[in-house]
Amino acid sequence: MTPKPRLILLDDDADLRAAVTQGLELMDYDVLPFAHANEALSHVSRDGYTVLISDIMMPGTDGFEVLARAQTIDHALPVVLITGHGDVPLAVKAIQSGAYDFIEKPFSVQRLASVIERALEKRRLVLENRALREELEDTNDLGNRLVGRAPSIESLRAQVGALAQADVDVLVMGETGTGKEVVARALHDFGPRASQPFVALNCAAIPKDIMESELFGHERGAFTGAHTARVGKLEYANGGTVFLDEIESMNLDLQAKLLRALEERSIVRLGANKPIALNVRFVAATKRSLREAADTGDFREDLYYRLNVAPLTIAPLRERKEDIPLLFFHLAREARAKYRREIPDVSPELEAQLMAHDWPGNVRELRNIADRFVLGLWHGFTPIQSDAEPDSGALAARVAAFEKSLIEQELQRHHGQMKPTYTALGLSRKGLYDKITRLGIRPPASAGADD
Numbered sequence: 134m135t136p137k138p139r140l141i142l143l144d145d146d147a148d149l150r151a152a153v154t155q156g157l158e159l160m161d162y163d164v165l166p167f168a169h170a171n172e173a174l175s176h177v178s179r180d181g182y183t184v185l186i187s188d189i190m191m192p193g194t195d196g197f198e199v200l201a202r203a204q205t206i207d208h209a210l211p212v213v214l215i216t217g218h219g220d221v222p223l224a225v226k227a228i229q230s231g232a233y234d235f236i237e238k239p240f241s242v243q244r245l246a247s248v249i250e251r252a253l254e255k256r257r258l259v260l261e262n263r264a265l266r267e268e269l270e271d272t273n274d275l276g277n278r279l280v281g282r283a284p285s286i287e288s289l290r291a292q293v294g295a296l297a298q299a300d301v302d303v304l305v306m307g308e309t310g311t312g313k314e315v316v317a318r319a320l321h322d323f324g325p326r327a328s329q330p331f332v333a334l335n336c337a338a339i340p341k342d343i344m345e346s347e348l349f350g351h352e353r354g355a356f357t358g359a360h361t362a363r364v365g366k367l368e369y370a371n372g373g374t375v376f377l378d379e380i381e382s383m384n385l386d387l388q389a390k391l392l393r394a395l396e397e398r399s400i401v402r403l404g405a406n407k408p409i410a411l412n413v414r415f416v417a418a419t420k421r422s423l424r425e426a427a428d429t430g431d432f433r434e435d436l437y438y439r440l441n442v443a444p445l446t447i448a449p450l451r452e453r454k455e456d457i458p459l460l461f462f463h464l465a466r467e468a469r470a471k472y473r474r475e476i477p478d479v480s481p482e483l484e485a486q487l488m489a490h491d492w493p494g495n496v497r498e499l500r501n502i503a504d505r506f507v508l509g510l511w512h513g514f515t516p517i518q519s520d521a522e523p524d525s526g527a528l529a530a531r532v533a534a535f536e537k538s539l540i541e542q543e544l545q546r547h548h549g550q551m552k553p554t555y556t557a558l559g560l561s562r563k564g565l566y567d568k569i570t571r572l573g574i575r576p577p578a579s580a581g582a583d584d
Contacts, residue, residue: 136182137559138253142166143173143187143199144215149238153186156242161561162249170194170202179207182260184233184252186245189216189223200230209259211252215240254481261458262479278319279312280463283453289316289445296443297323302395302415304423304440307447310497313418314376316445320416321374329373332366337382345387346403349394355404367400370413380417380440381426385433392436415440450492450499457487460496464503474507486514489535537572540565544574 140162144150147168154166167173170193177185185203189196196214203210211233216223227235233255234248279290296303297320305313314333321331339347346356350365367375377383383391394400395415399408417440426432450457465476492498505511540558547553555565568574 137163138182138184138256139176140164140249141173141176141183141185143170143185143191144168145188145191153242153245157246157249160242160246161564162246170199174199174202174206177203177206177210180260180263181207181210182253182256184211184213184249184256186213186215186249189214189227190218197226197230200227200232204231209256211256213245213248213252215245258479258481258484262462275319275323277463278315278322280460281453281456282459283448283456285448285453286456289447292445293319294323296320296445298325299443300325300414301443302417302440303443303445305416305418305445305447306422307418307420308449308495309420310495311447311449312496313420313447314378316447317374317376317416317418321376321414324414326373326414330370331374331376332370333376333378334366335378337379341384341387344383345390348387349390349400349402351403352405355402359404362402365400365402367394367411367413368402368409372412374414374416377415377417379419381419381421381423381432388433388436392433392439395436395439450495454488457492457499458484460499461487461503464496464500465507468504468507472504472507474509476507477509483513485535490514533572536568537574540568540572540574 140157142150142154142157142164144153144166145168150166150168154164157164165173165176170187170191173185173187177183185199187196187199196216200212200214203212208231212231213234213236214227214232215236215238217238224235224237233252236245236248275290275294279286279293281287293316303317303320305316307313317333318331321327334347336344346363346365348365348367350363350368351359353359353362377391394411397408398411400411401408423432423437423441427434427437450460461479462476468474469476487499487502494501502511540554543554543557547557551562551565555562558565560568
């Protein structure tokens with residue numbers, strides 16, 4: 134959770150310092166007022182959720198020196214410079230020196246607060262990106278394969294870690310793009326077969342008339358065109374792992390032969406009589422419920438039970454949206470290495486769009502967006518509008534929907550208690566009530582009981 138922001142106010146004018154401090158505190162900001170630069174800079178840190186507001190014309194240390202010293206602590210710290218001697222050259226100098234913004238006296242507290250809000254949003258993103266980098270660097274190899282903090286992905290990592298060492302067949306279930314092959318490769322790479330072949334087949338991509346030959350191989354003359362003997366994928370993978378993706382698309386006749394290979398751990402090439410011993414681990418994947426397919430006669434029930442020894446389920450991305458920022462940064466880092474491009478800054482608007490999107494293509498779709506983002510080809514989703522719903526794709530509506538969902542989740546997590554809810558969200562009590570009213574959230578029955 135992002136901590137409550139803190140404002141560092143530096144001005145040698147005691148009256149102005151007191152007035153600005155009071156005005157900002159009435160707007161629920163936490164303000165640290167100082168008259169001397171050294172005192173103010175002692176509260177600047179690299180990990181602080183902070184904005185520094187400094188007068189320019191001060192005796193001893195002026196605002197530009199304060200800005201330079203703050204940048205040595207953290208070059209990304211937002212610094213707002215204020216002055217009573219404003220002119221264009223001074224403003225240009227301030228921005229060129231790295232100031233976030235420049236405000237001329239006299240100014241209203243509301244105007245300053247507007248600048249502060251934008252600066253805090255930028256600061257939040259900087260701190261989040263740093264935290265994501267550190268988290269990715271601290272995770273082990275399996276954590277870099279299966280990225281995320283959601284309970285479902287943490288459980289999946291634990292299961293994969295345990296099953297990798299157990300030489301059992303595994304059935305991986307998940308929607309298109311959730312990363313079923315990533316799980317299969319992790320089971321192989323972190324297990325005792327890691328040095329042996331990993332052979333992946335997409336059962337839906339291979340024509341049915343050659344699928345049997347692809348799996349089991351054939352002898353010379355086994356059929357028209359079989360001029361030489363050929364080793365099948367199962368035999369080639371001996372000692373390693375076979376990954377059968379979209380196994381639900383395999384025809385029933387071939388399912389029977391695969392079942393025999395699974396049970397007897399041997400195969401017979403087409404046109405041959407001699408069985409060949411098979412030492413492989415099978416990992417099958419499906420985007421359809423094999424139980425339902427067996428009930429409708431589209432999949433052999435005995436093969437379903439044979440494969441369903443150790444089932445793993447991958448949650449779709451829409452059910453673990455808290456992982457989206459971490460995943461997006463992880464995929465952007467991979468794109469950076471692939472395309473030799475720097476990762477652009479993620480604006481609050483883009484982050485809101487990432488969180489609000491349903492991701493029907495799951496992680497594969499997110500990877501495509503990360504690639505385009507690093508290449509400079511993605512600047513947000515294009516709003517989809519219609520005559521019936523002219524604002525249905527508007528960014529504001531998406532942000533509001535995400536904000537409403539987040540508040541409702543926190544209310545539910547804290548059993549309707551308002552104080553822990555607004556504390557967890559980093560809001561004031563009034564701020565939470567305002568959002569509940571604006572977003573049309575129905576307050577729980579116990580709301581307000583602890584206030």
